[in-house]
Amino acid sequence: MKGISILEGKYAMSMDMYPLQDKSFxxxxxxxxxxxxxxxxxxxxxxxxxxxxxxxxLCPECLSEEMEWVDLPMEGTVLCVSEQLAGVPxxxxxxxxxxxxxxxxxxxxLGRVQNCQAGELKAGDRVKVVAIPIESIPAEGKKGAIIxxxxxxxxxxxx
Amino acid sequence: MxxxxxxxxGGMSLWGVRQATARDLYQEAGKACFDDVPxxxxxDVDGLLVGSAFxxxxxxxxxxxxxxxxxxxxxxxxxxxxVELLCASGSSGIILAYGLIKxxxxxxxxxxxxxxxxxxxxxEVFYSELGTGDHDFDGAQGLGLPPPFxxxxxxxxxxxxxxxxxxxxxxxxxxxxxxxxxxxAQFQKEITLEDALNAPPIVRPLKLxxxxxxxxxxxxxxxxxxxxxxxxxDKPLVYIKGTGQASVNNASANMPSMTxxxxxxxxxxxxxxxxxxxxxxIDVAQTHDCFTISEIxxxxxxxxxxxxxxGLFVEEGRSDFGGDVPVNTDGGLLSCGHPFxxxxxxxxxxxxxxxxxxxxxQVEGARTGLTHNLSGLTAAHTVLIYGRDV
Ligand SMILES: [Zn+2]
Numbered sequence: 001m002k003g004i005s006i007l008e009g010k011y012a013m014s015m016d017m018y019p020l021q022d023k024s025f026x027x028x029x030x031x032x033x034x035x036x037x038x039x040x041x042x043x044x045x046x047x048x049x050x051x052x053x054x055x056x057x058l059c060p061e062c063l064s065e066e067m068e069w070v071d072l073p074m075e076g077t078v079l080c081v082s083e084q085l086a087g088v089p090x091x092x093x094x095x096x097x098x099x100x101x102x103x104x105x106x107x108x109x110l111g112r113v114q115n116c117q118a119g120e121l122k123a124g125d126r127v128k129v130v131a132i133p134i135e136s137i138p139a140e141g142k143k144g145a146i147i148x149x150x151x152x153x154x155x156x157x158x159x
Numbered sequence: 160m161x162x163x164x165x166x167x168x169g170g171m172s173l174w175g176v177r178q179a180t181a182r183d184l185y186q187e188a189g190k191a192c193f194d195d196v197p198x199x200x201x202x203d204v205d206g207l208l209v210g211s212a213f214x215x216x217x218x219x220x221x222x223x224x225x226x227x228x229x230x231x232x233x234x235x236x237x238x239x240x241x242v243e244l245l246c247a248s249g250s251s252g253i254i255l256a257y258g259l260i261k262x263x264x265x266x267x268x269x270x271x272x273x274x275x276x277x278x279x280x281x282x283e284v285f286y287s288e289l290g291t292g293d294h295d296f297d298g299a300q301g302l303g304l305p306p307p308f309x310x311x312x313x314x315x316x317x318x319x320x321x322x323x324x325x326x327x328x329x330x331x332x333x334x335x336x337x338x339x340x341x342x343x344a345q346f347q348k349e350i351t352l353e354d355a356l357n358a359p360p361i362v363r364p365l366k367l368x369x370x371x372x373x374x375x376x377x378x379x380x381x382x383x384x385x386x387x388x389x390x391x392x393d394k395p396l397v398y399i400k401g402t403g404q405a406s407v408n409n410a411s412a413n414m415p416s417m418t419x420x421x422x423x424x425x426x427x428x429x430x431x432x433x434x435x436x437x438x439x440x441i442d443v444a445q446t447h448d449c450f451t452i453s454e455i456x457x458x459x460x461x462x463x464x465x466x467x468x469x470g471l472f473v474e475e476g477r478s479d480f481g482g483d484v485p486v487n488t489d490g491g492l493l494s495c496g497h498p499f500x501x502x503x504x505x506x507x508x509x510x511x512x513x514x515x516x517x518x519x520x521q522v523e524g525a526r527t528g529l530t531h532n533l534s535g536l537t538a539a540h541t542v543l544i545y546g547r548d549v
Contacts, residue, residue, distance in 0.1 A: 017286075019295035053412045054296045080314055082307040084362045089301055090286045098300075098307045100417070109412035110308070112300040153299055 011137055017091050018134050021151050028055045030069055035131045035152050040074050042107075043067040053107055074129045075159065076103040083118045099156060101127055113156040120158065127156040161261035163385035163549050164399045166253075167392050168196035169508035172273070174376030174496045175345040181218045181275035182230055184377035185209075188271055188501075189231040192379035199267070199381060199391040201231055206238035206265040208256055210248030210272030210500035214241070216287045218275050227271060237265035243500075245291055246447065247404070247532035247541040248272055249378065250503025254543065256382040257399045266387050272500030273377025284373055292536050293410040302411065305449060306370060308536045310362040313452040316418045317364070319467070322455060324364050326470035328355035330451035331368040333479050334487045338494020340519040345374050345496030369451040374496025378504035380511070385549075397514045400527075400546045401434030403427060406539040414537075423460040423533065423540040430529070431462075434544040438462030441484050441544075442525035443513045445506035447533045448491040454478075457531060458486070461542075485522050488513060503541065506530035510545050 013020070021032040031054075034041040044051040045059035046066040053072070058065055084096040097113040099121060113121055114132070121127075134151040141147045170191025172184045179187070193201060209224045220226065223241045228234070238259055242252045249272030256268040276284050288305070289298035297303065316322045332352050338344040350368055358367035381391075388396055403426035408414050415421050431437055438461060446461065448454040455469035463484055464472040472478055478486040489495060489509040492502060510528035512518040526547040533540050 015286075017289055018299050054293060054410055080311045082310040082314075082362050084304070084307050085360075087281075087285060087304070087306075087361075089289055089304060090282045092301045096301050096307065098302060098311070100311055100411075107412055109410070110297065110300075110302050110311070112302070155300065 010140065013137060013139065016137060018151055018153060020149070022149050027057050031055045032152055034069065035154055038131060040072045040129045040154060041069045042072055044070045053109070073103040073106050076101040076127055078121060078123050078125045078127055079108065080123055081121050085118060097121060099127065101156060111156045113158065116158055126159040128159050129154050130157050162263065164257050164260045165383055165385055165388040165396045166399060166507060166511050166545065167381050167383050167388045167396070168192055168199070169378065169380035169504065169511055170195050171343050171378035171501065171505055171508060172376050173343055174374050174498060174501070176277045177275070177375040179275070179375065181214065181220065181273065182226065184273050184275060184375060185227045185271055186230055188273060188377035188379040189269070192269065192381060196381055196391055201233050203391070204233045204267050204269045204381070205236050206256065206259065206268035207233050207235045208238060208252035208268060208270045209241045210243070210252040210270070210503065211241060211274060212243050212245045212248050212499040213274050213276060213287060217278065217284065231269070233269060238268065244534050244539060244541070246449070246497065246499045246534040247503055247539060248500035250506070250530060250532050250541045250543060251404065253380065253382060253399070253503060253507055254402045254404060254541070257402060260382060260384050267381065267383045269379055269381055270504060271377060271379035272504045274498035274500055275375050276373050276498060277375050281373070292538070297411050305536070306362040306365055309450040309452055310365050312417050312456070313364050313450070316452055316456065319418055320470065322470035324356065325352070326455065326474050327364070327369055327451040328352055329473045330448060330454045331355050331493050333473065334448055334491040334493040335368070337488050337520070338490020341490045341495065344490045344494045345372060346494050365450060368493070371449050371492035371497045374498045376496060376498040376501050378501045378508060380504055380507050395515050395547060397511050397545055397547060398549050399543065400436070400549070401430040401432070401544040402542065403429030403433070404539065404541045405429070409535070409538045411536065418456065419466065420456060420460045420533070420537055420540060422537070423457065423531070426540040426542045427461050427531070430542040430544045434546065436527055436544060440527050441529045442527050443488055443510065443522040444484055444486045444529040444531070445489065445491065445509050446486055446531040448487055448493050449497060449533070451493070453533065454486065454491070461529070461531065480520065480522065488518065488520065488522060503530060503532050507543070507545070514545060514547050
C-alpha cells in the first residue's frame with residue numbers, strides 16, 4: 001500500500017525528538033562533539049563576553065558572530081522536582097522526573113533526571129550532568145544508501 | 160491615532176472531544192459567529208485571520224486560511240493568513256486584526272481559531288508538545304508537556320508565598336461552577352472542593368481538576384471599524400482599547416522567575432497604558448487558567464492584588480461574581496477546554512457578551528474587560544483590554 005510511509009519501513013525525521021546533530025545539519029555541532037567527550041559546553045561571545053545557553057551562532061547581546069566554546073559546570077543543586085507518573089511523552093518511561101537545577105550559580109535549567117524513582121530526589125540534593133547515547137536514525141541517503149548518525153544527549157543523574 | 164475598532168459578534172463550536180474534523184469545527188464556529196451578527200453577511204468580510212498551532216501536526220494541513228475562507232464563503236482581499244503563538248494564536252489574530260483595521264488596511268475581519276487535537280492515540284498530542292518549548296534542548300529532555308512545569312511553578316509559589324492546595328482547588332471549583340452554565344464548554348458539571356482535593360494526582364501537587372484537558376474546538380469573532388460596525392449591528396458597541404504581547408525568554412535556562420511572570424507584567428502594563436485604564440478599572444477578566452496555579456499568579460501579575468496574595472484573592476471570593484473582578488466567568492480553560500488557537504477567541508466572545516450585557520451570567524454594569532493568554536511554558540504573554548467606552 002502506498003502513501004503510508006511507516007508501512008514501508010521508513011522513519012520520519014520530522015517526527016523525531018532529538019535534533020540532527022551532525023555537522024552536515026547543524027552549525028553548533030561542537031556542542032554534541034564535546035558532549036561525546038564528556039564535556040558540557042556552550043558558546044561565549046568573543047566581543048562582549050556574553051555567555052549564552054543554548055549555544056548559538058550569533059550573540060543576542062551585541063550581534064557578533066565571533067563565538068568561542070566554554071565549559072559549564074557539570075554538577076549542581078536541585079531547586080525543585082516534578083514527578084510525572086503517567087502520560088509521559090513517547091520515548092520516555094515513567095516516572096519522568098524533571099528537576100530545576102542550579103549549576104553552581106553559572107546556569108540553571110529544567111532537566112530530566114535518569115535512573116531515579118519517584119520520591120528519591122528532593123530540593124538540596126546534588127546532581128551531575130551525564131552524556132547518554134541516543135539511538136541513531138537510519139536516514140535515507142542518495143541511491144538508497146542508509147546513513148547512520150551517531151547521536152548523544154545530556155541528562156541529570158543523582159550523585 | 161487611527162480609527163476606532165470594535166468587536167461586534169462571535170460564536171463557537173461545541174468544545175470537547177469531538178467527532179468532527181478541524182474543517183467541520185471552523186464551519187460550526189463560523190456559523191455561530193455569523194448568527195450572532197444578523198446584519199452582516201459573509202460577503203461583507205474583507206479579511207480573514209486563522210489562529211491555529213498544531214494544524215500541521217495534528218491535521219497535516221498547512222496553508223490553512225484559504226481553506227477556511229473557502230469553507231466559510233469568505234473572499235478576503237486585504238488579509239488571508241494563519242497566525243501562530245500556540246495558546247495565544249487566537250488572541251494574536253485579534254491584535255493583528257485590530258492593527259489592520261485601525262490603520263485602514265482592512266475594514267471587517269473575521270478572526271477564527273481552533274484545533275483538532277484529539278486523535279484516537281492520545282500519545283500523539285503529548286509527543287507533539289515536546290515541540291512547544293525549545294525543542295532541541297528542553298524538548299529533547301522530555302520537557303514540553305505543561306503539567307511537570309506547572310507542578311514546579313505551584314510548588315515554588317506555595318513555598319514562597321504560602322499558597323495552599325485548597326486555594327488551588329478553589330480556582331477549579333469557581334471555574335467549573337461558571338462553566339456549568341456554558342452550553343459550549345467541554346465540562347458542564349460543577350465540582351465540590353472535596354472532589355477537587357480528592358482527585359487523582361496528575362503531577363503533584365496538581366490534581367485532575369487543577370489541569371485543563373485536551374480539546375477539539377473552534378471559535379470566531381468579527382472585528383470591524385466603528386463606522387462599519389454601526390452598519391451591521393444595533394447592539395451596544397464594544398471597543399478594543401489596548402493590547403500588549405511580550406516575551407522575555409524561551410528556553411528554561413533563561414527564565415527570570417517561575418513565580419513572577421515578567422512578560423505578563425510587561426504585556427499588561429502596555430495594554431493598560433494604551434487603554435488608559437488601571438487594574439482596578441477592570442470589571443471582568445478571562446485569564447489563562449491552563450492550571451489553577453496559573454490563574455492565581457495572573458491575579459498578581461495583572462495587578463488585581465499584591466504579589467503573593469493570589470491564593471487569598473480566590474479564597475476571599477474576590478475573583479468570583481460579586482467580588483473585585485470576576486475571573487473566567489464562562490468557565491475558563493478548566494471548564495471550556497483548550498483548543499490552543501480557539502482559546503483567545505473564546506475569551507473575547509465572553510468579554511463581548513459581558514460588556515454587551517447578554518452573558519450567560521452577567522457581571523452587572525461591566526464596562527471594561529480584559530483577556531489574557533500565556534503561551535508555551537510561560538514564554539509569552541498576551542493581554543487585550545476591551546471597553547464600552549472608546
Ligand atoms: Zn556579544
